[in-house]
Amino acid sequence: MHFYGTGRVNELGHLEIGGVDTVTLGEQYGTPLYIYDVALIRERANMFQEAFKKSGVKSQVAYASKAFSSIAMFQLAMEEGLSLDVVSSGELYTAIQAEFPPERIHLxxxxxxxxxxxxxxxxxxxxxxxxxxxxxxxxxxxxxxxxxxxxxxxxxxxxxxxxxxxxxxxxxxxxxxxxxxxxxxxxxxxxxxxxxxxxxxxxxxxxxxxxxxxxxxxxxxxxxxxxxxxxxxxxxxxxxxxxxxxxxxxxxxxxxxxxxxxxxxxxxxxxxxxxxxxxxxxxxxxxxxxxGRSLVGDAGTTIYKIGSTKHVPNTRTYWAVDGGMSDNIRPALYQAKYEASLANRMNDKAEEEVAIAGKCCESGDMLIWDLPLPNIEHGDLLAVFCTGAYGYSMANNYNRIRRPAVVFVENGESRLVVKRESLDDLIRNDLSLYK
Known part of the structure; x- marks a missing residue:
């Protein structure tokens, strides 16, 4: 398995990122869950800036925030001396609320x-x-x-x-x-x-x-x-x-x-x-x-809980997760491909090739078609790698599914930076015919 940044398998055989057990993160914050390796984002930002320093030319490295926008992400970009590329009043407002230096913002x-x-x-x-x-x-x-x-x-x-x-x-x-x-x-x-x-x-x-x-x-x-x-x-x-x-x-x-x-x-x-x-x-x-993607893409991992299964004889076995195109629409839009592992059983050998389906009522809601995994059990955690770009930013409420939470991990600590949507959040802007 190819690991990015601080990802590793710990002594329990669990996937660990930023010194934090992802199984623990799933229990603490629920699933689906976006997890960001902050150290890797810092490392990538530094690599771009150091390359320009060596070149001897004046430069600006502007984070293309469409990849992933939030107050915490903009504050992290600010800490690393990046500029910011925004493309809407929403992204600009988020930058202002993050107190990002306006002279380093490009619209x-x-x-x-x-x-x-x-x-x-x-x-x-x-x-x-x-x-x-x-x-x-x-x-x-x-x-x-x-x-x-x-x-x-x-x-x-x-x-x-x-x-x-x-x-x-x-x-x-x-x-x-x-x-x-x-x-x-x-x-x-x-x-x-x-x-x-x-x-x-x-x-x-x-x-x-x-x-x-x-x-x-x-x-x-x-x-x-x-x-x-x-x-x-x-x-x-x-x-x-x-x-x-x-x-x-x-x-x-x-x-x-x-x-x-x-x-x-x-x-x-x-x-x-x-x-x-x-x-x-x-x-x-x-x-x-x-x-954008090159700063946050492989710093992001999404974990899901595995639920139902369907076996089609002589064809394939489907396993469904508790998310899908509502939190990662790229496979449906672009036929994007991903790698994944069982976060709670990283040392187990692959025994079968399965298809990972999302829970949306769309036949096209497939995350990964042919994925080698150990024999899956209901309740296992699936970690899909490199979801840090265009995951949360393109997340949606199709089927009125709530958008996941976002967690930053670094130096053995986790920090919730975007709350999971509640059922009340889903109807916050709805108006009744009878009131």
């Missing part, structure tokens, strides 16, 4: 509302990453009303396709995100913002995809941006202070995934930008990146 989104933009400008966020002309008009209106200047990055699509799942490609020309680099949209946007005093144009942003296992796409994107910047430097004397190359750095979910070291991404991205800007005789910009 994203392809359809930001007037209210979201006003909220960000009132909060004095570090920058707004602008996606379209409509958004520019809204920002201009707000800034004129408030007498403010808004720092912005222009998000552009460089036409680079990452080697990843089609559903999560975002850098190619046919994308809902950003100004296209080659059809003239990006240049038109640049001309517009340079002519307006209400915009402080920091530079450019791009994001080419997710779960990427090589550096080629990032290097090609940096080259295309640098080439266009050279042209704009000659035409408009535009010299970006910031070049944000997004995120998408891959992690290992199963043996099929082969991620490269964090330092390799940073080193090759910085080298490519340095080379191009030196060649074009332009000042080196500050490099920003936006890791």
């Amino acid at each position: 994203h989104g392809n359809n930001k509302s007037y209210e979201e933009l006003e909220m960000a400008i009132d909060a004095n966020v570090g920058c707004i990453v602008v996606d379209n002309f409509y958004e520019l008009s809204l920002i201009e209106s707000i800034c004129r009303k408030k007498g403010k200047v808004c720092p912005i990055l222009l998000r552009v699509t460089p036409g680079i396709e990452a080697h990843t799942h089609d559903y999560i490609l975002t850098g190619q020309e046919d994308s809902k995100f950003g100004f296209d680099l080659w059809n003239g949209q990006a240049e038109e946007a640049l001309q517009l913002v340079l002519a307006k005093e209400c915009f402080d144009v920091l530079g450019l942003h791009c994001h080419i995809g997710s779960q990427i296992f090589e550096t080629t796409g990032f290097i090609l994107a940096a080259q295309k941006l640098s080439e266009q910047i050279r042209n704009w430097h000659e035409r408009y004397s535009f010299s970006p202070r910031v070049l944000n190359l997004g995120g998408g750095f891959g992690i290992r979910y199963t043996d099929e995934d082969q991620p490269i070291p964090v330092s390799a991404y940073v080193e090759e991205i910085v080298e490519a930008v340095k080379r191009d800007f030196d060649e074009y005789r332009m000042d080196m910009p500050e490099i920003w990146i936006e890791p």
Whole structure:
């Protein structure tokens, strides 16, 4: 079994994370339960930052909070000196409640509302990453009303396709995100913002995809941006202070995934930008990146209690857990694959291959199709690994299932950071016809 961070098998044969027995966690906080290895998150944050320090360039490592957002997570990111990428008023409000430094917050989104933009400008966020002309008009209106200047990055699509799942490609020309680099949209946007005093144009942003296992796409994107910047430097004397190359750095979910070291991404991205800007005789910009999954993905483990079973002769045996697509919708959406073990019987040898089903009333609610496990008993605990990204953040109340609790573990201690929803929480916003 491949372990991440502080994961290990303790003397009881139980899975232990952060020095805490996961069986004990299940008893204390209930299941399903999201467990985060805080030490591993800290380690990943430090790896990104150290790689930039060695490169000698100014940088910001912004946590892409869509991967997992909560007050405690934002406070942890703040402790580690990260910046923050938010994409909605909800994520921004959470950051404000966490007392995250506003100058290190970047607001994203392809359809930001007037209210979201006003909220960000009132909060004095570090920058707004602008996606379209409509958004520019809204920002201009707000800034004129408030007498403010808004720092912005222009998000552009460089036409680079990452080697990843089609559903999560975002850098190619046919994308809902950003100004296209080659059809003239990006240049038109640049001309517009340079002519307006209400915009402080920091530079450019791009994001080419997710779960990427090589550096080629990032290097090609940096080259295309640098080439266009050279042209704009000659035409408009535009010299970006910031070049944000997004995120998408891959992690290992199963043996099929082969991620490269964090330092390799940073080193090759910085080298490519340095080379191009030196060649074009332009000042080196500050490099920003936006890791999300690569900071929290493999730091998260979800534990479930195993319940019912169904044996289909000559086909397979199904075992159902007390969660599923309500707490991890990625297998249903993306056919995402995971590894798992029995948290309470880690030393037992695999005896059978089973399918792990969720409890939602959907035939597509399957977490893992072919999983080798020991002979299962009702009440065993199943630990599904690498659920730290897009588990809780995409959790839902389908079938009115309550969203799980979230626990941080570190140095032998556990801390509840998100409460399990109650039945009363489910009907909190419901209104009766008779009252």
